[in-house]
Amino acid sequence: MNADFPRILTLLRKERGISQKQAAKELNLSQALLSHYEKGIRECGLDFVVRTAEFYHVSCDYLLGLSPERTGATLSLYDISEAEEKKDCIQSKSLASLNKKLVSNSLHITFDILEKINRDDLTSEISNYFMLAVYQMFRILYGINVKNEVGLFTVPQNIFFSLSFSEMLKVQASVKAMLENYPNKKEYKIDKEQVFMSTETLQKDYPLLASSLLNLIKKSEDMIGK
Numbered sequence: 001m002n003a004d005f006p007r008i009l010t011l012l013r014k015e016r017g018i019s020q021k022q023a024a025k026e027l028n029l030s031q032a033l034l035s036h037y038e039k040g041i042r043e044c045g046l047d048f049v050v051r052t053a054e055f056y057h058v059s060c061d062y063l064l065g066l067s068p069e070r071t072g073a074t075l076s077l078y079d080i081s082e083a084e085e086k087k088d089c090i091q092s093k094s095l096a097s098l099n100k101k102l103v104s105n106s107l108h109i110t111f112d113i114l115e116k117i118n119r120d121d122l123t124s125e126i127s128n129y130f131m132l133a134v135y136q137m138f139r140i141l142y143g144i145n146v147k148n149e150v151g152l153f154t155v156p157q158n159i160f161f162s163l164s165f166s167e168m169l170k171v172q173a174s175v176k177a178m179l180e181n182y183p184n185k186k187e188y189k190i191d192k193e194q195v196f197m198s199t200e201t202l203q204k205d206y207p208l209l210a211s212s213l214l215n216l217i218k219k220s221e222d223m224i225g226k
């Protein structure tokens with residue numbers, strides 16, 4: 001059984017809002033055995049996977065971490081395109097087009113969440129982080145051809161990456177400090193209910209975009225796992 005299974009199994013139970021004892025009863029096994037499954041101590045059989053998928057109304061692929069979609073649907077370029085852009089995207093099926101949509105749709109959700117939080121300082125810092133990341137990668141691509149105009153940039157080529165990366169770390173620290181201080185300051189109060197999220201709420205709130213974000217998360221964590 002893969003490493004995602006215990007995590008997803010536990011997540012689904014908590015999303016349902018039931019105890020381990022209740023879940024074990026519904027799934028017709030002992031609480032001790034379910035606890036072992038959720039901790040990844042023991043591996044379950046196929047019958048348990050099927051029974052659990054039916055109980056939580058998800059696909060076996062989702063339960064096993066093979067798909068970020070609860071339905072187990074396979075993502076295509078057409079699926080992740082925004083409604084008004086679907087026609088254009090069908091004509092361009094390159095990997096660049098697919099990944100552009102994964103990133104842009106995920107950014108759309110991220111900035112929508114920032115709008116709900118409505119803190120300009122937090123939005124500015126997170127925007128700075130994204131801008132620095134794009135700056136880094138664009139400049140690397142720009143440097144492929146030595147004939148490209150060097151005057152476009154003011155930071156020297158030999159130090160731009162380390163300086164921009166250092167700035168990104170500073171932004172991360174600033175965002176972390178802001179979020180740690182918000183609960184302690186009246187003027188910084190954030191309504192946590194406004195930003196409650198799960199795979200279910202994301203798919204409900206962003207039906208055209210959530211697939212992109214869920215796949216981006218899976219791809220990122222696959223890279224981290226390696």
